[in-house]
């Protein structure tokens with residue numbers, strides 16, 4: 570997937586794609602990892618399967634150096650066999666009803682991933698719907714936080730130039746379309 574096949578725009582820098590994030594050739598794709606950094610199911614499993622052992626090796630090295638990755642933080646590895654040159658691994662919050670700082674933690678995932686991409690001079694980055702699978706975050710609320718956090722970041726930063734939200738399921742795709750349409754009308 571070289572370009573999002575279903576694109577919407579907000580300020581020309583946010584796009585939507587429907588499908589598998591491992592097929593994107595953005596400078597980085599973001600992994601919805603867990604704090605062990607050692608892989609798992611969902612998009613994490615798909616990225617490690619498609620990217621091969623190099624990504625896991627680098628994750629192990631990072632883990633040996635700094636231990637578990639805290640919720641909301643992000644680290645970067647190479648992309649292994651992926652089209653993307655880098656993977657940014659971030660740990661979304663497990664949904665516990667919303668009173669355990671989950672909204673702020675989810676926003677931190679997006680902001681910290683974008684900052685890391687900018688520090689590495691990356692021009693394009695693709696995000697999955699962090700926490701909206703196994704971690705159980707309500708999808709509508711997660712879409713709102715993702716779009717607003719990225720929009721706010723882009724207003725004040727030149728890099729990354731392009732942000733792609735890659736939605737695996739149609740429900741998420743429609744929620745993001747709605748959020749972006751609301752931004753355009755604002």
Ligand code: AR6
Nearest residue numbers: 589590601603609610611612613698700701702703704737
């Ligand atoms: N491309 C894009 N999006 C995907 C893909 C894919 N290939 N596969 C799934 N999704 P999840 P989480 C969507 O469960 O909720 C792992 O075990 C999926 O439909 O991958 O943050 C980790 O190791 C959903 O909308 O991540 C953690 O233990 C979104 O990606 C835990 O899951 C996130 O779903 C993290 O849970």
